[in-house]
Amino acid sequence: MICGLILAAGAGSRFGNKPKQLAELEGRPLLDHAIAAQCAVAELERIAVVLGANAELILAKVDFMRAEPVICERWGDGQALSLRSGIEHLTAEAHVTKVIVTLGDQPRMAPELIARFVDEPPATRAVFDGRPGHPVVLGPVQMRLIGNLHGDRGARSLLQGGKTIECGHLRSARDVDTPEDLEAIRHEARAVV
Numbered sequence: 001m002i003c004g005l006i007l008a009a010g011a012g013s014r015f016g017n018k019p020k021q022l023a024e025l026e027g028r029p030l031l032d033h034a035i036a037a038q039c040a041v042a043e044l045e046r047i048a049v050v051l052g053a054n055a056e057l058i059l060a061k062v063d064f065m066r067a068e069p070v071i072c073e074r075w076g077d078g079q080a081l082s083l084r085s086g087i088e089h090l091t092a093e094a095h096v097t098k099v100i101v102t103l104g105d106q107p108r109m110a111p112e113l114i115a116r117f118v119d120e121p122p123a124t125r126a127v128f129d130g131r132p133g134h135p136v137v138l139g140p141v142q143m144r145l146i147g148n149l150h151g152d153r154g155a156r157s158l159l160q161g162g163k164t165i166e167c168g169h170l171r172s173a174r175d176v177d178t179p180e181d182l183e184a185i186r187h188e189a190r191a192v193v
Contacts (some may be wrong), residue, residue, distance in 0.1 A: 001097060002118060003090045004044040005138075006034050006067070008104025009052030009082040014177045019054040022061055022184055025107050030176060031062050033107035039065040040111035043118045044100065050086040052076070062140035080149035087143050098122065101140040101155070105176045106134065106187060112168060125161025132156065133167070 008031055021031040031049070038047045045065040051058055052075020061071060072085040083101070090096050100117050102109050114135055116144065117124060122139020125132055132154075142158040176182045183192030 001045050001094050002043055003061045003096050003099045004038040004041065004047035004067075004084040005083075005090065005099050006031075006038060006047070006049040006104050007079065007081075007086065008034070008058070009050045009072045009085075010079070012105070012177070013055035015181060019057055020090070021054070021058050021104055023176070023179075025145055025182065025185065027110065029058075029062050030059065030182070031104045034102060034104045035061075035062070035067050037109045037114060038100075038102060039086070039109045040096075041115045041118065043098050045171060046090060046094070048086045048089050049104065050075075050082045052082060052110055078150065083155060083190065084146050085150070087146050088136070091143060093187060096143070097140065098144065101136045101138060101176055102134045106174065107176065108174060109134070110170070113167065114174060116165070120165070121163060123159045125159050125162060125164055126167045127164045128166075128170075129168035130166075132159075132164075 022029045040046055048055050048070050049067045050072050055071050070085055070089045072082045074081055100114055117135045119139050119161045120137050122137055122142055124133055125136040142155060142184045145158055
């Protein structure tokens, strides 16, 4: 089974005092875009979205489509725990061979880019002009070792030596950390129209 995992548990403190995942982009919450992208990839049999900060608000306002929300109660302990929560949810009752991980604050992540990673081997990751990014592919070895991770490092150390795919020609790498980042994405959209 190939699954998708969207990490959206952080507080997004650089964004300000409103939940970043609920910031509006094209009339929808930011997180809606990330969920829609993974849900459009038919090869992903199950999709989990890990929530933490502002989970109740997000649950009430975001369209999860076919994705399954997972609440990480200890989200403040860092991305490693959020990642572990999602992996444990997906693997609890099924044999999962691969998980494609993206971020909830990347609204321009295209389904085609995610689908590009479905047939790649574990430990494959996207790079954008040489800088590590998402999607990343976790296989059985990485999923097993996630329990050893702590803090905000995520799975970076588990991907070392894996295949990289240059995706710098795509704009989907931009994530939203600040209101200015969101405005830049809005500006890009207006420039296209």
